[in-house]
Amino acid sequence: MFELDLPWWELVLRASLIYIALLVMMRFTGKRTVGQFTPFDLLVVMLLSEAVSNGLSAGEDSVSGALISAGTLIVLNVGIAIATSRSEKMAKLVDGEAVLLGRDGQVFKDAMKREHVAKGDVDQALREADCPLDKMKYVFLEANGMITVLKEESSST
Structure with a gap:
């Protein structure tokens, strides 16, 4: 249950790559997708999570693996939030402009x-x-x- 099948760093690397790739893809979809979800947008988000789940975990089914992946995503999210609050350039890059x-x-x-x-x-x-x-x-x-x-x-x- 807690024993990892993969090295911990691979889970961190996979979560980081997928987070960054999805962030870039979401920026390219435009502001309306993020601001006001239509039923179709919600469906895409749900399917995206399913599509990347195997790449995120690489078949790792342990609780430890899930916690490492989830923790990595949270740390990345907090890091991006801190970076965008401290840097106008980063905020424009991540959030966009009016x-x-x-x-x-x-x-x-x-x-x-x-x-x-x-x-x-x-x-x-x-x-x-x-x-x-x-x-x-x-x-x-x-x-x-x-x-x-x-x-x-x-x-x-």
């Missing part, structure tokens, strides 16, 4: 297409912000996948 999707009542279709954002998502964000399109100053797709709407400031006379 993308301008619209300004002054105009929605940028090319930016929406590039970021895989549906017009309906922008419309929903405008409704949630109680902001008609003609009163919209800026619309951003944030690094976390949420859409932020900034209204024009109303002049009080």
